[in-house]
Amino acid sequence: MEDTAHKGRRFQISHMNMRKIHGIIFVLPWLLGFILFFVNPLISTIKYSFHKVGVADSGGMSLEYVGLQNFIDLFTTEVSSQSTQFLRIFTDENVDIFINTPVIVIFSLFCAILVNANFKGRGLARVIFFLPIVLGLKVVVDLTLVTTGGDVANASISQTFDNGFILDFLREYTFLPRDITRFISELINGVFMLISQTGVQTLIFLAGLQSINHSLYEVAKIEGANGYEVFWKITLPLLANITLFAMIYTFVDMFLKSSISTEIYYFAFNKNSIGTGSALSVVYLLNVLIDLLILMLVINRVVKPYDSN
Amino acid sequence: MTQTKTSTKKQLNLYSVKESFKKIVFWYAFISLIVGLGFAILYPLIKMIPTVFNNLEDLGNPDVVWVPMEFSIVSFEAAIRLVFGNGMPMVQSIIYAAAIATIQIFVCALAGYTLGRVNFWGRNIVMFLVILTFVVPPQSLLISQYLSFKNFDILGIFTAISGSTIDLINKPITLFLLAIFGFGVKQSMFVFIFRQFFKGLPKELEEASLIDGCGFYRTYFRICLPNAIPAIMTVGILSFVWNYGDTYYTGFFHPDGPYLSIKLAQTFSAANVNNILYAVQTWYNVPGANVFAFDAVKQAAAFIYLLPLLIIYFAVQKKLVQNFEQSGIVG
Numbered sequence: 001m002e003d004t005a006h007k008g009r010r011f012q013i014s015h016m017n018m019r020k021i022h023g024i025i026f027v028l029p030w031l032l033g034f035i036l037f038f039v040n041p042l043i044s045t046i047k048y049s050f051h052k053v054g055v056a057d058s059g060g061m062s063l064e065y066v067g068l069q070n071f072i073d074l075f076t077t078e079v080s081s082q083s084t085q086f087l088r089i090f091t092d093e094n095v096d097i098f099i100n101t102p103v104i105v106i107f108s109l110f111c112a113i114l115v116n117a118n119f120k121g122r123g124l125a126r127v128i129f130f131l132p133i134v135l136g137l138k139v140v141v142d143l144t145l146v147t148t149g150g151d152v153a154n155a156s157i158s159q160t161f162d163n164g165f166i167l168d169f170l171r172e173y174t175f176l177p178r179d180i181t182r183f184i185s186e187l188i189n190g191v192f193m194l195i196s197q198t199g200v201q202t203l204i205f206l207a208g209l210q211s212i213n214h215s216l217y218e219v220a221k222i223e224g225a226n227g228y229e230v231f232w233k234i235t236l237p238l239l240a241n242i243t244l245f246a247m248i249y250t251f252v253d254m255f256l257k258s259s260i261s262t263e264i265y266y267f268a269f270n271k272n273s274i275g276t277g278s279a280l281s282v283v284y285l286l287n288v289l290i291d292l293l294i295l296m297l298v299i300n301r302v303v304k305p306y307d308s309n
Numbered sequence: 310m311t312q313t314k315t316s317t318k319k320q321l322n323l324y325s326v327k328e329s330f331k332k333i334v335f336w337y338a339f340i341s342l343i344v345g346l347g348f349a350i351l352y353p354l355i356k357m358i359p360t361v362f363n364n365l366e367d368l369g370n371p372d373v374v375w376v377p378m379e380f381s382i383v384s385f386e387a388a389i390r391l392v393f394g395n396g397m398p399m400v401q402s403i404i405y406a407a408a409i410a411t412i413q414i415f416v417c418a419l420a421g422y423t424l425g426r427v428n429f430w431g432r433n434i435v436m437f438l439v440i441l442t443f444v445v446p447p448q449s450l451l452i453s454q455y456l457s458f459k460n461f462d463i464l465g466i467f468t469a470i471s472g473s474t475i476d477l478i479n480k481p482i483t484l485f486l487l488a489i490f491g492f493g494v495k496q497s498m499f500v501f502i503f504r505q506f507f508k509g510l511p512k513e514l515e516e517a518s519l520i521d522g523c524g525f526y527r528t529y530f531r532i533c534l535p536n537a538i539p540a541i542m543t544v545g546i547l548s549f550v551w552n553y554g555d556t557y558y559t560g561f562f563h564p565d566g567p568y569l570s571i572k573l574a575q576t577f578s579a580a581n582v583n584n585i586l587y588a589v590q591t592w593y594n595v596p597g598a599n600v601f602a603f604d605a606v607k608q609a610a611a612f613i614y615l616l617p618l619l620i621i622y623f624a625v626q627k628k629l630v631q632n633f634e635q636s637g638i639v640g
Binding site: 019022023029030033037040041044048111130131132134137139140143144191192196248249252256260264265268274282284288289292 | 346
């Protein structure tokens with residue numbers, strides 16, 4: 001009796017252990033890839049960024065330790081392929097990303113709420129609203145862009161979407177400061193760029209909206225809440241985690257598409273200075289991580305009060 | 310008595326009029342928002358239609374904006390002749406994207422299952438690493454990844470066997486290697502989606518199969534994977550679309566490959582404008598074709614390129630939301 005119980009327990013433990021071993025076998029490809037294609041390149045990138053990389057006499061690579069020289073060069077003497085200073089590129093990109101990320105997320109939440117409502121032709125509206133998943137691909141955006149005669153193209157866009165009236169209205173009749181009206185006008189002008197980034201986020205938000213328990217809305221209705229209250233007290237708090245995910249997704253996506261990544265290529269392969277290119281990579285990487293940290297801190301502050309409910 | 314009755318009736322009428330007026334205004338605003346946003350999304354496509362069907366010599370004429378004066382499909386012919394050829398590149402691209410998508414689904418589902426279901430030591434650390442690889446842009450590792458593929462070696466094994474490292478740049482196997490080991494296009498996100506899905510799968514399924522005598526692998530392949538259809542569909546669609554449109558991995562690690570995306574990017578690069586214009590002018594005998602013809606040909610190429618994506622997209626769009634909702638990213 002005691003023996004079998006003991007055996008049974010031992011079997012259970014070893015079964016659990018077997019399960020763990022099998023599980024580790026399942027992640028093994030990914031872990032191998034992590035070492036091969038992530039840790040290894042990361043370490044060598046950092047290594048190259050402190051070295052002057054050249055071709056040795058034997059045909060291999062020669063490394064010469066130069067300390068922080070690559071980083072100093074990057075921000076003082078080196079210029080990008082468009083001959084701008086790197087400090088400027090980094091500030092511009094960061095400002096752009098920090099402004100555009102919330103706008104894209106809010107915009108896609110808005111889109112998701114629109115197509116979540118019940119109306120005739122909802123299927124068609126959804127098809128169109130998710131189309132940016134396909135139309136937002138970089139190669140498609142590049143192809144559909146009118147490259148030649150850019151002035152004509154811009155003129156035709158502003159003809160189609162004449163925002164002069166709105167801007168005049170904002171400037172003359174509301175007492176908004178100049179900077180805010182300029183910000184709004186920039187958003188309107190960049191609306192195609194914004195829209196082309198929203199597909200996946202709209203999908204994420206719509207899935208989130210549909211996962212909200214319908215009885216909550218019924219309760220709110222019975223209690224006499226209006227649409228405005230329902231949105232702020234039910235929809236938004238329950239979407240807090242999804243918003244975080246959409247935010248990070250947008251953020252990473254924006255960084256992927258930023259011009260810094262093409263500069264890395266330019267340094268490494270066109271200018272043949274691997275050291276400086278690696279230094280740029282390291283700065284770029286640190287920039288992403290620090291920005292994400294800031295983003296997380298800010299979001300945590302906003303999301304936490306909702307989370308406890 | 311009668312007076313009060315009429316007054317309430319009147320009030321009621323007023324109320325209902327107010328309500329229906331409110332409804333109409335709301336409905337009008339709502340529909341105009343939907344239509345407006347839909348139009349803004351479709352605008353790049355709509356704008357292309359008159360251009361690609363226009364006679365090449367009429368392009369740039371300020372009198373012709375929306376309705377072509379002469380209908381012509383020369384831009385399509387030129388695009389096909391320049392890029393698509395006999396259709397082989399497109400077939401190859403589709404096969405490539407489908408193959409990579411299959412590999413990504415397989416590898417990510419394995420990793421996601423373990424991360425969501427098996428409580429092994431260090432699971433949280435691995436999860437953290439997955440998220441870390443998601444937020445680190447692959448471009449920042451480009452240089453050393455490129456160099457390590459240029460002199461590919463695992464722990465000095467290849468050097469020991471053949472005496473030198475292997476050059477894997479410009480070979481299709483590089484892209485497959487990346488996908489197999491979990492570092493293809495946005496693969497960390499796919500691992501994350503699978504992990505979330507498997508985490509939400511009822512535990513009873515596994516227990517039942519265990520009691521019926523299935524081992525770990527059989528439980529996974531017979532029970533868990535077939536139940537993961539929503540997640541598989543979601544990852545499959547996104548992976549296919551992103552791999553079909555990928556110019557980063559294909560462009561750097563296999564630039565001479567038959568992939569349409571890089572072929573298009575190379576053919577229609579800004580440096581190539583005059584060559585293409587010259588080719589179009591001589592092929593189709595349109596000496597009056599100007600720079601706008603370049604855009605027309607380019608956009609016609611974009612149309613053809615998008616065709617398979619749009620077909621697949623329309624075929625699966627109904628399931629897309631449903632699957633995404635069930636795919637567990639929400640949970």
